[in-house]
Amino acid sequence: MNDAYIATGKALEYVDNLSQLRPDGTLKSYAETRVGPSGAYEKLVIATQWRQIDWPFISTFDRYGPVFTSCRLLGHEPVNGYDTDHYSATWHSFPFSPSYDMWVSVANGRVIKVVRDYSTTTWEFSFPIAVDLFDYSHKADAEPKGSTQ
Secondary structure: HHHHHHHHHHOEEEEEEEEEOOOOEEEEEEEEEEEOOEEEEEEOOOOOOOOEOOOOOOOOEEOOOOOOEEEEEEEEEEOOOOOEEEEEEEEEEEEEEOEEEEEEOOOOEEEEEEEEOOOOOOOOOOOOOEEEEEEOOOOOOOOOOOOOO
């Protein structure tokens, strides 16, 4: 999990679509992040403009210890056309520590999907379960139209 976390953070171009997982199993878009050589940009669904963001230094340690604890390999399954290994853990990013499921591409070691469940801990968002879907096929180099510094 640590290697996949670092590999994704070092990817030169990708799109991360963050959604709310509704009780009926459907996804409701919340935000999109685009990372490319010209920078990182984020746009909440309710926003009218993209904003440039500082992309954090990726580390496998939080201020109080490892980012991932209680890691387990759960199985092998296809996700969005990728052959993946499915892992579970507890993710630590102060002050948050949700349960964390991660699907990692067998081919390139990058994260394909993440599900963070905050239902038994402090919520990071206005909803308890967040789903990140990563797409490495889009060209994210160009600054999105309507971006702000």
